[in-house]
Amino acid sequence: MTAVTHSVLVVDDDEDICELLQTFLGQAGYHVRTASDGDAMRAAMDDCLPDVLILDIMLPGDDGFTLCRWVRDHFSLPIIMLTASSDEADKVIGLELGADDYIAKPFSARELQARIKALLRRSQLSQQGFRRYIRFGQWRLDCQTHELNSQDGNRIALSGADFALLKLFIDHANSILDRDTIAGVTRGREADPLDRVVDVAVSRLRQRLGDQGRQPRLIRTVRGAGYMLTATVSYENE
Template sequence: MRKILIVDDDQKTRILLKAYLEKNQYEVILAHNGETFLAEFQRQADALSLVILDVMLPDTDGFALCKIVRRRSNVPIIMLTASSDETDRVVGLELGADDYIGKPYSPRELLARIKAIHRRMGFDNASAPRYYRFLGFTLDTIERTVVDAEQKMVALTGLDYQLLKYFVAHPGDILDRAVLCEETRGRDSGPTDRSLDVQISKLRDRLNDDGKAPQLIKTVRGAGYVFAADVVSSAT
């Protein structure tokens, strides 16, 4: 059973989410503030399949907790925000969150996001490869890490990881922006939304992939992007 840790200072919301998610076969641990969340996280970190962080908390904020979680674990993170300011959402993703949901939201929507993240991370597919190796790099889908040819860890945000994982799982395929946004963020992008292009540029930098002459992620003008390196996947 998947185990989820939720921090939200609204008691009614906590109780509602716990009942709804448990009905859908998830084990749920609740926290009402940052202090109780961190205590539970320290106890349960290795067993968690997902963390849900409310941005506004009485003793801290979800951004601070996101930083702490990312220093300790690569567990997927969903952030809940009541702010309509896109900056809050961008900050959360840059800190390592995997997705965000604006308040108010329905439990059904949250469940769909949870399932989508577990699906993207390969948690629900035991036969999926664990390792993807390409141009000296190794991506580990269990540890959610990437190391280079010298076994040095590559620092990636949650969104970086999702994007790279989708690329290496589809080498040689031309992937348009709509597909990449849907698969990595759970939503399509508007015609003026350049956040995906910015994210790909950052991912190239982190992989030392020259944007002017990339070997890994190449732009196909008018069509999208393609992961050009050879990829070998394996279970061990």
């Protein structure tokens, strides 16, 4: 039986730390990617969600606290915060925002690896009661692999961004989602009236779902209000 390779995303603008963790954790069997700021982190998560996120507090642009809140609002994955000091306030804030653990710099790479292992074990245990599959319309969504399966056998792998947006619609099925709410998932901020990012994201998701044309039926446009997923939703474990 082949061992599962877990993925780790390290978000830190210190190149030495990124290189150290990439080497050490890589030798321990993890697939490690790095990002130096929030934009790079979102791009990496859009490409593929990690199993564990290691997030520094002091970053250019959005700080680690802001990014932790954004990740926790949209994804369910273990987060370890890196802090440059042993200041209790930083640790408390990080934990209150949804971080699962923290470690102060300078830290032992071996200790960090042990914390990663512990979080992965905890995450696997919590997912035993997790409802993996969601049915809506003609589709079945696998929340673990982020794969869509249609009744006619069509299979589509969703990006992290497409999955997060679809999950938002499913969680609020048959309710109108305004542009600001959708923008919070697609960009992590409120929507600019002239910004087409929300419309592009919804259009891309409709294309994935085969819900195109002048009057989409699954994700409807509610003029002047936003968008709405019109479907009956059910949950399954297998």
